[in-house]
Amino acid sequence: MSIELMDPGADGDGGPTRVTAPRLASLDGKKIGLLSNGKANAELLLRETAARFEKEHGCSVVHFIDKRNAGKPADPAYLAKLAAEADFLITAVGD
């Protein structure tokens, strides 16, 4: 004899939030987008990190966006702009 237990997990798979972006073949000369979570040291951390890419791979920062509220998702319009104009994004928790 057996009983049926219902799975307590979510019904879907999370959709696009769980899809990994395609990997870049090379970083050389690529355009960087920076997304700050708005915490105290986020911009410092992002700028320093980007500087390494600029120095070592000839990358350039094309956008810096501060979403101001660490607890909320970034504005979709910001993300669309970053996706359209940057080759890759750096984001960080700069607490």
Place this chain on the structure above:
Amino acid sequence: MVAAKGVHEVEDDALAAIDYCFERGWTDGLPVVPPERSRVEAMLAMEGRPPETVIASHPATGLDCSLQGAAVNAVMAGCLPEYFPVVVAALEAANEPEYSFHASTASTGGSAPLVIVSGPAVRELGMNSAGNVFGPGNRANATIGRAMRLIIMNVFEMLPGVSDQSTQGHPGKYSSCIAERAESSPWDPLHVEFGYGDDISSATVFAGSGFCNVENHGGNTPESILDCIGDAMASLACITIGQSVVVLSPEHAQIVAGTGWSRADVCQYLFAQANRTVEVVQRVGKYVEREHVRQGTEHVHRGFGPEDILLLVAGGDAGGHSCFIPSWSRTRASIMQSKPIGVCIDC
């Protein structure tokens, strides 16, 4: 529409089924009631909407909670079917963007969704609004709060040490649900204050940090009681621009309201008391000028104004113990939300 997720066939043995839930990682560390199909169906029978109806979504994981998912976890928490509308209302409240479901379930701050039930549901469900209101011993209080945690863990996959990065967390993260003791309150019950009317109960959800007991057995004026609460709210450990929940014991409420203080009077007084000088806040490294500017006050206060304080009465008849519960987060990352229970306003 979402498809139903898997069904697990296990041996027809209660202990084996409990062990199976542990093995699958479905628990909060305590045993759960195995979510057997008929129990889940009984839970869902309390809802008029289809099981696949999505009632909450997690902004970061992208995962949805349907009525089915909520019902499975409510069974596991130990809820009776009649509690389910409260779980649904609390979940729908937490789903409001201003509550910030993601951050409040992920942050180092380690908050618990404190559910506060007001109205006829308190009596109908046999909830505890009196002695030990935050403590153990009442099935409805314990399991409604626990259902919220299990949903956060199992449906939204906000898992301790993985996606839930609480530095310390607090015991309320197992379960945090209280009922308002309206019969001992000198003021309108919360559900009426919220405009839901006499017959409609409400569930309020507040992303709360740990509980701060406020003891005063000697004071016998409103000021003497409220100064203690205001002092707790103004502590350097707790002062932020976030909201507050203040739960007065019946004894304290009687003293405070005995000379005619209204709820608004009390909140006004508490907001005024809950302040520190800029110099002191600067000295401990917590001063944020842009936040203080938004307050528009000389000193740094807790919250933006009296309306940031939710004041209610609960607890036992005896004892000069009230409490203050600070919001989670160092700023103002979550705003408490309320929903009517068992009433669908949008559909």
